[in-house]
Amino acid sequence: MRAPTMRIPAFRAVSVSLLPTPAVLPAVALLLAAAALFVLAGCAREPEGVRIGVSCPLTGDQAKIGSDMLHGAELAVEEANAAGGLFGKPVRVFAIDDQHNATQAVAAAHRFSSSRSVLAVIAHLNSACTLPASDVYARAGLVQITPCSTNIEITRRGLKTLFRLCAHDGTQGSAGAAYAVRKLGLKRVFVLDDKSTYGQGLADEFQKAAKSMGARLLGRDSLNQGEKDFSALLTRIRSLKPQLIFFGGMYPEAALVARQARDLEVKAVLLGGDGLYDKTLIQLAGPQAAEGVCATMVGLDMSRIRAAKAFVADYEKRFGQVGPYSPYAYDAARVAIDSIRRAGVPDRAKVLEEVRKTRRFRGVTGETTFDANGDTLNQVISIYAVRGGVWVYQGQSSGKP
DSSP states (O other), X not given: OOOOOOOOOOOOOOOOOSSOOTTTHHHHHHHHHHHHHHHHHHHOOOOSSOEEEEEEOOSSTTHHHHHHHHHHHHHHHHHHHHTTOBTTBOOEEEEEEOTTOHHHHHHHHHHHHHOTTEEEEEEOSSHHHHHHHHHHHHHHTOEEEESSOOOGGGGSXXXXXXXXXXXXXXXXXXXXXXXXXXXXXXXXXXXXXXXXXXXXXXXXXXXXXXXXXXXXXXXXEEOOTTOOOOHHHHHHHHHTOOSEEEEESOHHHHHHHHHHHHHTTOOSEEEEOTTTOSHHHHHHHOHHHHTTOEEEEESOOGGGOXXXXXXXXXXXXXXXXXXXXXXXXXXXXXXXXHHHHHHOSSOHHHHHHHHHTOOSEEETTEEEOBOXXXXXXXXXXXXXXXXXXXXXXXXXXXXXX
């Protein structure tokens, strides 16, 4: 997607007498007000110190997972300031709501890029936002670390400023297929996606891997984000008698699919990716309808990582329960801050160079080393299932032969 350009309307010359008539006074007042705003905008001072940009959905139906991501980055910045900040000044978070909308994400990228104090950006949640916005960051030479955009193509476009801290959908799709087909023995499969870059990409990877493992694809269909009634679609799927419905999408729609499938007595297991793994899915679907829903999630289970215990305690004291992407945003911000510190000066080019040099950075999500594409080598996937109204860890799955 090409980033939109911002067009500034030109001022039109207006002839005004030295003693304006009453009819002309309103126009003069408007011109003076516009000129004053223009001068004030031009005189606005850039905030002192270093800023870390964060953009994710902070309003709308994905606000919960976006807020979790923001809080992870905020905690990393607070810790950096407690240790003295950067270059003798405090670090600040500059947060922008992208509304999980590509146009808003591009606008956020332009705002971050135009601010000299922003030396790195932790963004975005959705792959459909990261794809177009990453081109803006690349042109500005501004480091972008996404904690959770998993579409496999994101890091295969040769952008030198883009880094990903989580596993991609090539790994996640294969891991989900291995769990469903090999471990659970579910071979009659129907695949759904939500038409998003993330949802379609993950569904493609799952479908490819499942077929290679001997699953039978009964059909493939799509739904739209924001839709509420899937009864006709689920009735048709029910007639095919699938053992598994794989959904590439996010928890708001997945919750409705789970609830309506239960009402229609669809017996298939519902499996999805990290977009499903949030307690909000259980709340929206209801514990009974959510029972048995499964999800893959990038990385290790936080409760099983000894190094993550302090992070979890600090986060919960500050913000409440840790969200699925809170630790990834936390580590992404820490990688950025560490790179800025090593750069020694507030210079984007030098910061980018240091991020590229990141090797075995020890974080709460494991060790981070970026490959030539900007992907982390930490490609671990965990499996969860809803049991008794909560997500319960089921183990790891690599999806490898």
